[in-house]
Structure formats: structure tokens, C-alpha cells
Amino acid sequence: MSIFITVMAVLLFLAGSQLMGYLNRSIGQAAVEQMEAEATEYKIRILKQINADFQALNTLAGFIGPEELDDMDGFAKKMEQANENNDFLSMVYLEREGSGVLVTLGQETRTDVTVEDISPEARPLVEQAWEGEAGVSRLFQSELARERVFVYAVPIYDGGKVIGSLSASDRLDIFADILEGNGVMGGNGYLHMVGTDGKMLIRSASDVVSEETDNIFDGPYFSDEEAEEAREAMSGQQPYYSEFTYRGKEYQFFLLPVGINGWYLMCMNTVQEAGAGAYRIARMAQITFLPVIGLMLFLMLYGYNLLKKNNRQLLRLAYQDQLTGAWNLTRFRQLLPESLEQAGGCVAVLNVRQFTFIQEIFGMEQSQRLLRFIKKTADKYLKEGEYVCRDTGDWFYLFLKETEPRRIHSRLITVMNEVAAITEASRSNYQLVLYCGVAIAQAKTRTREDAGKEANDLMTHVMFALDTARGVYQNNIWFYDAQLHKKEELENYVESHMHQALQDGEFHMYLQPKFDLKTGKLSGAEALVRWITGEGRMIYPDQFIPLFERNGFCAQLDLYMVECACRQLREWMDRGLQPVPISVNQSKLLFFQEDYVECLCTLTERFRVPPALITLEILEGIALNNADELNRKIARLQEKGFRISMDDFGSGFSSLNTLGHLKIDELKLDRGFLMNVSNSEDERTRVIMAQMIQMASSLRIDTVAEGVETSSDEEMLRKMGCHYGQGYYYSRPVDVAVFDQAYMTGKKDRSETQE
Numbered sequence: 001m002s003i004f005i006t007v008m009a010v011l012l013f014l015a016g017s018q019l020m021g022y023l024n025r026s027i028g029q030a031a032v033e034q035m036e037a038e039a040t041e042y043k044i045r046i047l048k049q050i051n052a053d054f055q056a057l058n059t060l061a062g063f064i065g066p067e068e069l070d071d072m073d074g075f076a077k078k079m080e081q082a083n084e085n086n087d088f089l090s091m092v093y094l095e096r097e098g099s100g101v102l103v104t105l106g107q108e109t110r111t112d113v114t115v116e117d118i119s120p121e122a123r124p125l126v127e128q129a130w131e132g133e134a135g136v137s138r139l140f141q142s143e144l145a146r147e148r149v150f151v152y153a154v155p156i157y158d159g160g161k162v163i164g165s166l167s168a169s170d171r172l173d174i175f176a177d178i179l180e181g182n183g184v185m186g187g188n189g190y191l192h193m194v195g196t197d198g199k200m201l202i203r204s205a206s207d208v209v210s211e212e213t214d215n216i217f218d219g220p221y222f223s224d225e226e227a228e229e230a231r232e233a234m235s236g237q238q239p240y241y242s243e244f245t246y247r248g249k250e251y252q253f254f255l256l257p258v259g260i261n262g263w264y265l266m267c268m269n270t271v272q273e274a275g276a277g278a279y280r281i282a283r284m285a286q287i288t289f290l291p292v293i294g295l296m297l298f299l300m301l302y303g304y305n306l307l308k309k310n311n312r313q314l315l316r317l318a319y320q321d322q323l324t325g326a327w328n329l330t331r332f333r334q335l336l337p338e339s340l341e342q343a344g345g346c347v348a349v350l351n352v353r354q355f356t357f358i359q360e361i362f363g364m365e366q367s368q369r370l371l372r373f374i375k376k377t378a379d380k381y382l383k384e385g386e387y388v389c390r391d392t393g394d395w396f397y398l399f400l401k402e403t404e405p406r407r408i409h410s411r412l413i414t415v416m417n418e419v420a421a422i423t424e425a426s427r428s429n430y431q432l433v434l435y436c437g438v439a440i441a442q443a444k445t446r447t448r449e450d451a452g453k454e455a456n457d458l459m460t461h462v463m464f465a466l467d468t469a470r471g472v473y474q475n476n477i478w479f480y481d482a483q484l485h486k487k488e489e490l491e492n493y494v495e496s497h498m499h500q501a502l503q504d505g506e507f508h509m510y511l512q513p514k515f516d517l518k519t520g521k522l523s524g525a526e527a528l529v530r531w532i533t534g535e536g537r538m539i540y541p542d543q544f545i546p547l548f549e550r551n552g553f554c555a556q557l558d559l560y561m562v563e564c565a566c567r568q569l570r571e572w573m574d575r576g577l578q579p580v581p582i583s584v585n586q587s588k589l590l591f592f593q594e595d596y597v598e599c600l601c602t603l604t605e606r607f608r609v610p611p612a613l614i615t616l617e618i619l620e621g622i623a624l625n626n627a628d629e630l631n632r633k634i635a636r637l638q639e640k641g642f643r644i645s646m647d648d649f650g651s652g653f654s655s656l657n658t659l660g661h662l663k664i665d666e667l668k669l670d671r672g673f674l675m676n677v678s679n680s681e682d683e684r685t686r687v688i689m690a691q692m693i694q695m696a697s698s699l700r701i702d703t704v705a706e707g708v709e710t711s712s713d714e715e716m717l718r719k720m721g722c723h724y725g726q727g728y729y730y731s732r733p734v735d736v737a738v739f740d741q742a743y744m745t746g747k748k749d750r751s752e753t754q755e
């Protein structure tokens, strides 16, 4: 809008100037035209009178013949008559090379005049007339008439031969006007009459030039150049226009040839001095136009400034946090992509631990002061192009143009420590703790679109980092870690989808066979859960079991797995196959559940499966604190017929001593033993393993070795007297159909399954 107005104003200004120029020019033009018109009018009047005089004289000449001249007195009378009728001042008849008659208005008529008696100005004309040529003289001061006159002369013929001349002198009435200067240019001008050579013939009394000059070329009218031009124009009887400055004022004049005797009318325009209407209006317009434009520009600028101020105010309202004066989150989100596009950087979110608590204890005013102090402190350490924003509460977002974690850490911790120190200064007992999450932008050249996406990612990632930072009870900064995030993301998915997945049957039972090391026969299988998502992605138990153990969902899942095992056993029995025992992993949470035994029994009864076909694998950690309670539970389960297996034995803190106290049926040696043995050929591990197997055997506990991967593993275990083996050497956990195909339908021992 402002640009539009400015452009309009400039255009208007240009148009105005143009108009002014045009007006000026046309006024000048008009003045020239007016001068020309005035001069022409005078010229016409002059010519009219001269023509009339000529005509009269010629007519008279036609009547004069030798007969008239015979009677000189009569002729003189006739001339007097004619003189009076024609308003001439005087008339002269002169016979060729002889004498003649002179009649003068109001004087005695003379009949004996010669050419010598008449005015010198008239003489050449008379002589010219004798040669047969009519003419008009210049103006001259007549001694007879005592005024300026001019003379006409015409020849008189007798049968084609010039016998004399008739001349008359006259004043031009019009010259009176010229002299007086009345009525020229409506009172705003005057006329001079000049000769071709610039000689002043009649000088107006109204002349603005006061010096008496005989020739206009001696006056102030021309510069040297102009004089040259003017002389040339006048010698060719051309009109000429020019201007001159006299005593600080400008005048225009026009030189118009009259067409007789090389006479020129010099018309002067004094309008500048006089100030004529049109000119004055134009001048006034010119004078007022500029201030109007100025005023307009001023108003525009004023309006623009007002608008800008308003805009700023609006921006402040929309983008600024009223409490601290920092940007708000909207603005931060807007600025971030721009900043990222220009350079790399990081986003940090700063929180105050237990801010709501602080608000409650210290009150609104104190906590607001704290927030303002945080903003002030952050500002203090910000560099050019960095900024801080506050969302609600104690949520501060910072953008730093820093990508090096150590630098970021040191800069942020400075701010945090300084903020935390405020409580020491105020001598309150409360130890203020801040925590901070940071997400660093990938350093790469990017487009605006990339920057926008990156900004969004940073804003999410920084939240993850903040969540982690929240867990530590001191001023703490946590950097977002993509690896960690993947894990968190999966956990997030697992946690939000587990219930639905269980309902939709996305948890599948895979089976891994166990073999009798003495006979090589299939002795059982372990049920291992696999989560196959709707999109077909397989998620392994390591990725969700620990989480389920934390959130308690494991209990549900484990029971579900027992149900799967029962269903499978039922199916085998229904098909008339000899079922093998299935081991299911049971979490601690489920194991100590009040109605655990009842739940299991409900299942086995529902599927009419002997509980002896179900082995319950519990982790060794379960026995740590409450061996008695555990034994009671084990006893109740064994009473119902279930078998109990201790999983991962040797991986934790349990000792052989523990083993003696627990009434378990089976011991699963942790995979770690075999790994150690094969890796380092560790003799000690070998000894411990052998001891464990021996001791278990003496307690009538079956031993299962996990993680059998090679035939040498198997060989060693067999020598140690271990009963069963389970591991990739035999088979990976496979889905039920594969297991069924490989081990249940006919083929039962591993010599047959291993081609």
C-alpha cells in the first residue's frame, strides 16, 4: 500500500511538473501569440491607412493633366480642396525638374515651390516618382507641421510620360496609440516602430527602458548572439521573438515586419512585471503545488510510520510473551527454519524442576520474577542470530548457533548455574534445579523445505532429550541421541499397541526344540514369543519383554503363551501324536500373582492338557529375596503337576548354594557359559559348569544347556553329563507349522532331522 501511494505521489509529482512546464510553455506561447496578434493588428491598421492614403493620392493624380496645370490658381484651389477632404497635412505638386504647388493645412498656399523647398525626407520620394515609381517615406519630424509625418509620392502621367509628381504628408493616427502606449496587450505592453537597421522610428512613451537609445541594438534587448540572429531575421523581413532582462525583470518582445519601408513593429510584453491573471494563476499553482506534494508526502510518511508502529504492536501481541518479553513458541517455530537454513544450530529446552511446586510455595510473584530472570540470564549469553522464547510456565526454548556438544553444554550450563544461583543470593533454602534437553541440527546444506522438516524434527527430538534429562536430580543437560530415540520410538510403539496386538493375535508362539543329549531324541520345546505386526514386521522379545515386565503387561502375555502351548498340545493329542513338553517363560510378576495357580489350572483344564506337559521357566533372579515364598509357590504348582525350570542359571548372583534351597525340576544353564568356554577355552568355566551339572544331578534336577551352537559344545556337555541341549546347533526357534512338520509328523529324533 505504501509503495503504491509512493509511486502514485511520484507519478503525480512528475505529472504536475510536466503540467507546470506545459502551462509555463503555453503561457509563454500565449504571450508570444498575443504579441504577434497585437502587432499584426497594428500592422494592418497602418497598412490600411497607408493604402487609403495611396488610393486617394492616386485618384487625385489621375485627374491632373496639362489642362489643369494651365490654370495654376484654379489648380491650387483644387489641391486645397483635396487636401482638406483627405485629411492630409500637406500636398505638393511638382512638375518634373521644375516648380509646383504646395498646400498646407491652415497655411498659405505656395505656387512657386521647387524640390528644394520640401523636406529632405520627401525629396528622394519626389525624384523617385518622377522616375515613375510611387513610394512612402520614412517618418520624420516635419518642420512645417511640427509633428512626425511621412510622405507619399505618386507620378503624374501625360500620355504615358511622367510629367510630375503628387505627394502628400500625413500623420498616422495609430502612431498616437503607439506613442502613448495605450491599449497594447490590454495595457500590459507597448509598441515601438523600428527600421530594418534597428533604428528607433517611434519610441513608445511607456518604454520600460529608460535610457535614450536611437537603435534597439544599442539597448538591453539583445545578447550578442541574439543581435546577430535578429539582424539576420530583419534583413530578410522575418519576424523575430526574444526575451530580455532589464533591471532584474524579464520581458518578452516580438518584432513583426510591417511590409513597408522595412518598418518593424516591436511589441513588448511587460506581463511579468504587471502580473497578468493567467500567469499569476499558473505561478500560484506552481507555488502551491509543491507544498501540497510535500504535505502529501509527509502525511504518507506519517501514515506509514503509524502503520509500522501498529504492525510492531500487533507483532508484539502475537509473538511476544507478555511476562518475560521473550518471543513465544509460535514465533520460535517461525524463526527456526530460517535460522537453520542460514546456518546450523541446536534447539534447547530448559525447564525448572518442580516449577508448579515452586509456584505454590513461593507464590506467583516470586515465580514470575524467576521466569523473568531466566529470560534475562539467557539473553545475556546469547550471540547474534540466537534467541530465546518462552512458551507457558517454565518452558524456555533456545536457539543457539552451535553444533559442537561440548560448546553447547558449557554455554548452557553457564546459564543454568547462574539461574540456579539466584536462590543462594536470595538466601532461600530451596535448591533450584534446572534441566535441559538439546537437539542438534544435522550439518548439511539445505533448502527451505528441508529446514522446515528439520525444524519440526528438532522440536520433537528435543522433547525426548528433555524427558531423559528430567530423570536426573541436578542441573542436567541431555542431548538427543538418534540411536536412543529409535529404541524409544519402538518402545512407544510397543506400549501403545500391545493391547490391540494381543487382541488381534499378533503375538505368535515360536518353538525351539530341546534334545536329549544321550539319545539324540526330541525331549521338548521352548515357547518363545514373536510379535508379528499387521505390516508383517517381526519384533523380537528382547525389544518388548523388558518393557512389559515394567508395565505389567508381561503377566497377560505369559498366560496367553501358556494358552498357546496348551492349544498346541491339545492339537497334537487330537491328532494322535505323542506330545512333547513345552516350556513357557514366566515373569516374576505373574508368578507371584495371587490367582496364578488357578489361572494355569483353568487353562490346562480347558484344553484337557496334563500339567506335566507344561514346564514353567522362571528366572534365577526371582529367588533372590523371597526363597520361602517361592518354594511355597513351587510346591503348589508341582502339586498340580507342573514342572519348574530355573532359566538363565549362572547369569546373575545365584550360587550353587541357592540351588540347594529351591525345589525345582530343571536347571537351564545360561548361554554365557558356553560362550565363555568356546571363546577363551576357560578352564574355570568348564569346571564350574561340570560342578553345577553334577550337583544338580545329585539333587535330581535335570540340566539343560542353552546356546548349543556347535558339535564340540554338544560333545563337551555330553561328557559333563548334561541331560539336554537347546540351541542353534539343532534349530532356531521356528513357527509352529515348521516345528510340526520337522519334529512331530513322524520324525522325532535329531539324527533324522539333520540331513
Ligand code: C2E
Pocket: 512, 527, 528, 529, 540, 541, 542, 545, 554, 557, 558, 561, 585, 586, 587, 647, 648, 671, 706, 707, 708, 709, 726, 727, 728, 729, 733
Ligand atoms: P530365554 O528364555 O533364555 O530364551 C532363549 C533365547 O536364546 C531365545 O531368544 C533364543 O532364540 C535364543 N537362543 C536359542 N538358542 C540359541 C543359540 O544357540 N545361540 C544364541 N545366540 N541364542 C540362542 P529370544 O527368543 O529372542 O528370547 C529372548 C528372551 O526373551 C528369552 O530368553 C526370554 O527370557 C524372553 N522371552 C521370550 N519369550 C518370552 C515369553 O513368552 N514370556 C517371557 N516372560 N519372556 C519371554
Ligand code: CA
Pocket: 526, 585, 617, 647
Ligand atoms: Ca527361557
Ligand code: CA
Pocket: 647, 648, 668, 670, 671, 706
Ligand atoms: Ca534362558
